[in-house]
Amino acid sequence: MLYGTPQLEAIDDKVLGEIEEMRRDLKYRLAETHRWDGRLRRHLQALAIQGSNSIEGYRASVEDIESIMAGEDPLETPATVAREIAGYQQALTYIRILSHTRAFRFDTGLLHALNFMMIGHHVDKTPGAVRPGGIYVRNTATGEVVYEGPDAEEVPELLEELTGWLNTGDLDAPSYVRAAMAHFNLVSIHPWRDGNGRMSRALQTLVLGRDQITTPEFSSIEEWLGQGRATYDYYDALAQGQGGRWNPHGDTLPWVRFCLRAHHLQAQQVGRRLAEAGEVWTMLEERVDADGLNPRTVSALYEVFVNRRLRRSRYQADEALSQGQAARDLRDLAAGGWLRPYGETKGRFYAPGPRMQEIKDAFAARAVPLRDPYRHA
Structure with a gap:
């Protein structure tokens, strides 16, 4: 049994409508090709990689992340962190491809493969394979256990249930809600020894990409989740829904609202960046010509x-x-x-x-x- 998709209220429908309006406007503006589009897409992908990895303590500048994305050595980032960045970029690149693939179904093999792409350099953590035992998420500051995942014996069946739901479940629910619940269920199952948070955030991006909300770099909320106070709010929202241990009966509406708020704020930010890119590029063309x-x-x-x-x-x-x-x-x-x-x-x-x-x-x-x-x- 998985955590269920909540019933939305009027305020949630209003927020959803505003998000969809911003995304439609974004898709319309992206339909026309501009010289700055490629640079902006690269910058947004780097910000998403930075956000998701910083939550796990792997910190790198956007400039170094873009260097890693280009196959160059970063100027400041340690090799250990660079490997985490490179693994996550590989998984996001595959997600971008999968977002436009015609013949596609979610399955557990895909999830294991994405996990291997992310943490394959940690052979000691059995990347791409179900964890062999229990999982306990601790508060890094206090050492206190804040979440206990389901027993390892339950994980294969739960993953099968999750991928089945991704293919056929709650298809009438808004894409943003389904993506949020995919994230919540995967991180709550916590199927691997490492990379569970990053995998769950990436899965949320893949669900939105498959639903053609817009391209992954323009629909991801990973950048927002990695920003200061938002990271603490993210952990609080997860904890509220999970209640300290695997128990798929909790109220998931606060979690979905947290994600809708993040999508709204990120959409505002991306829209501004796109408008700013055109204004700046035009200004620079005039200055360069002069x-x-x-x-x-x-x-x-x-x-x-x-x-x-x-x-x-x-x-x-x-x-x-x-x-x-x-x-x-x-x-x-x-x-x-x-x-x-x-x-x-x-x-x-x-x-x-x-x-x-x-x-x-x-x-x-x-x-x-x-x-x-x-x-x-």
Whole structure:
């Protein structure tokens, strides 16, 4: 028996309607191709990877995550953390492919395979295989057991029930609700020795991707869950529904509301980023043209607008340039006050120069708080 999908109330339906309206607008705007789309998608995927892994204590900068995604060595992230990032990126890449695959069914083999992609480097934790014994989730600060999963003997049957439900259960429920319940049930079953939280968040993203809400990087709430206070709220919402141990009779409406709120806030944030990307890119095109620089350098400037730094190899790959062309462009941007170089040879990178920092500060000053849909209905 799994935790059941709750009956929504009027306020939840209202919040759902607002989320769907924002997502429809997002899909409409994404239907038209822009030069900044690829950079924004990469940035959002890196933020999702950062958010989900930071919850587990694996912290890396967005810039280093994008380097790992590109197959490059990160500048600051330890190798142990880089392996976690790379494993999670591999699983999310597969999820993005599965979101558009015609012939598809959820099954336990898929879940085990995704777990192996994420933590396959931890051979001692039997990745991709059901845990051999009990599972106890502890408060890292106090050591107190905050959740006890079902007995190991129950796990295979529970996974079969979950995948069966994913294929045929509650199909009339909103996609956001089904995705939230997939997340809650998987993390509550806790079928593996490691990677359960990341797997559950990734499964939520896959359910939304399969329902064609929008592409995974634009529908994931993993970034939001990894942000400061939201992480504590996330654990609190899980604990409230689980009640300390596997007992699939609890009230799951607070959990679903937590997820709907996260989707609403993340959708607001992504919508703003998309609008901002177009405005910034157009502004940079005008500034680059006025300075007599090559139009392709807008790509480099946009990169340091959304991130703290840019590596020559990233710009070179984005614009399909030779090493010499990329190096000359970046020297020109540094000479014009757009970029500021740091480091030497392999560790060299470019941060915003005074002219770029002025633009970043101006946009940061315009930021307004997001609207909480349950507090300001």
